[in-house]
Amino acid sequence: MKDLSPSDLKTILHSKRANLYYLEYCRVMQKDGRVLYLTEANNSQKNPENQYFNIPIANTTVVLLGNGTSITQAAVRMLAQAGVLLGFAGGGGTPLYMGNEIEWLTPQSEYRPTEYIQGWMSFWFDDEKRLQAAKQFQAARIAYLTRVWGKDRDLSVEGFTTDNDLIKGALERFNTRTEQATKSSDLLLTEAQLTKVLYKFSANNTGTSDFTRQHQSADKANDFLNHGNYLAYGLAACTLWVLGIPHGFAVMHGKTRRGALVFDIADLIKDAIVLPWAFICAKENSTEQEFRQQVLQKFTDHKALDFMFEQVKKVALQGQEE
Known part of the structure; x- marks a missing residue:
């Protein structure tokens, strides 16, 4: 299977993107040019591929990681290149870090527009x-x-x-x-x-x-x-x-x-x-x-x-x- 780079993805305006993910008890990783999350809920199944679920990053605005989650550096890199915001949350999608302050990991880019700021x-x-x-x-x-x-x-x-x-x-x-x-x-x-x-x-x-x-x-x-x-x-x-x-x-x-x-x-x-x-x-x-x-x-x-x-x-x- 050919690996896809973020530059190969069709750009979808953030205002038109449809997906916002909240994930619990899983591991987010990059595999074959895609961002996936792996859950161990179905460990007994013979086919381990059933444990992987794709995240369509080109059509996603925000990923919230809740309890029991981890993420690889490669996955973070792909999320950033696709312009997906990343947040670490407490249980039920409620960020608890710094009291009720919001901690968002925003993709780093030197090409954000300047006219609005x-x-x-x-x-x-x-x-x-x-x-x-x-x-x-x-x-x-x-x-x-x-x-x-x-x-x-x-x-x-x-x-x-x-x-x-x-x-x-x-x-x-x-x-x-x-x-x-x-x-x-x-x-x-x-x-x-x-x-x-x-x-x-x-x-x-x-x-x-x-x-x-x-x-x-x-x-x-x-x-x-x-x-x-x-x-x-x-x-x-x-x-x-x-x-x-x-x-x-x-x-x-x-x-x-x-x-x-x-x-x-x-x-x-x-x-x-x-x-x-x-x-x-x-x-x-x-x-x-x-x-x-x-x-x-x-x-x-x-x-x-x-x-x-x-x-x-x-x-x-x-x-x-x-």
Whole structure:
């Protein structure tokens, strides 16, 4: 079999890539010019080839390695050449390193674009312009939620719709307070108030009793929220790497947190997709894998990665034509 080099692979734009992998208890390696993962779950089988599973790196954005995983240097090299971000995670896809900081291994390349980071820097040191950029993201976040909840039939069947009076009122208050905000802390407070309403609505909608958002909680709804949020963080980190914008230049979350811009960008899609499906899958007693597959499918259906790229480019270039 002829070995393939990354240069032989057809290039797929990151915004159009379909795959995000979370792997547990396996070894990731390079074999015959491909990146594979080897699981020992089927050790008793006579044909050892059945233990190998291919990772289509040209169509992959992020690989998260969870408990019991290892990876070879050759595999890392191929992932980097294909532009795949690599993350080491705790159980269930939730990175635990450095507290709740995000540790992404981004492919090294001297050919990342410069126009977006230069555009970002042109406004970032101005407090007022940075606040306006944060408001743009918040407005886009609500527009995306309204669009997704308005067109997703599966969510509609489960009762997640913006026609609800509670949601309508919360979104109106959010928009008003966002416009009136004079500093980023005002935006964070407004965001927290909206999220609290969405949690309450989702819990009531799915019959989840006594729900309290706790990042260290062991109940399924909290576990799925953590898991889904980190999938969104992976897409956000991929977006920023492709556009060449470092994670430390946040517009809303703390400027002292080096992963803060990842949180800003992930917030564009979390409320619309991750939040409702965390509660729905918890109600249905889904497994982590079933939840992950559901969320990733919805990311694809609603073009979440495309939306992230579109919004970050728009803010970086301040709405100018490229």
